[in-house]
Amino acid sequence: MELNVIGAKPVTVSEEVFGTEFKQALIHQVVTAYRNAGRAGTKAQLSRGEMSGTTKKFKKQKGGGARHGDYRAPIFVGGGVTFAAKPRSFEQKVNRKAYRVALRSILAELNRQNRLKVVEGFGIEQPKTKAMIAKMAELEVSGRVLLVSEDANEALYLAARNIPYLHVVDVLALNPVSLVGSDHVVLTVEALKKIEEWLA
Structure with a gap:
């Protein structure tokens, strides 16, 4: 299957990763486990x-x-x-295979709902909030937006820091909670390839 790239030709991706069925129960289990793992449990x-x-x-x-x-x-x-x-641990065991299936299911559903956008790059070289706002308007994204880059540099982080509900993550830090909680997810082509290689 192909995904449209804003301002460039479409990129071919795996149907297994970006076309899988929506598995609500599994996604709920993985999101709950991920959030529980972050609980301190120090009461x-x-x-x-x-x-x-x-x-x-x-x-x-x-x-x-x-x-x-x-x-x-x-x-x-x-x-x-x-x-x-x-004091106790709230950690829940989730198999690695199930975790990857859940991420594939989330990404596929975002794609079906046209909430997943792909760009060649963000083009933010200077840590300017104005430049990031202009980029968001160009991409036509709003609400809670997640930007995923293959190598999120400091300029990108600083440019997005003062914009409410806009978060920048490196592709290695991608997690189900941030994906589920976003209205739009914007990936670079390189980040897309890394995700496909990881989840395929």
């Missing part, structure tokens, strides 16, 4: 046994109503937590 609470303070029984066993031991019991304000949270 910690003290259980009854970890609380500081005396363990002395503060009242006699009988004749005073309910029986209690010490004030560190969860029933008291300032006491320990019954099922105390401890």
Whole structure:
């Protein structure tokens, strides 16, 4: 199959990568796993046994109503937590093959919805926001835009830095969350070739 390149002749790409069917369940699983992997998981609470303070029984066993031991019991304000949270990992295992299939499915759906655009290059040599805004208008993209370059240089990052909802990533940093969350994705031809080589 062929993808149109803005301002140049179309480029031939793999039908397997950019024409695969949309797999919503798999994409949901991969996006959830990717976001969970970024969670710190550092929440910690003290259980009854970890609380500081005396363990002395503060009242006699009988004749005073309910029986209690010490004030560190969860029933008291300032006491320990019954099922105390401890630091843990939220990581979910996703097979490498499934991850690649999900990325292929996302890219194919973006292409079907005409939200995937390909350019020869961004042509941003100076870190000028005005130049980037002009380029966005030329490409006719709006909303949340993701620019994917094979070698995103500093000038490109700086030119896009002050524009809301515009993100620049290197092709090696491409991930399902940024793809799913974008209204438009703009790839360079070289980035497209690297992605095809990676996902084929």
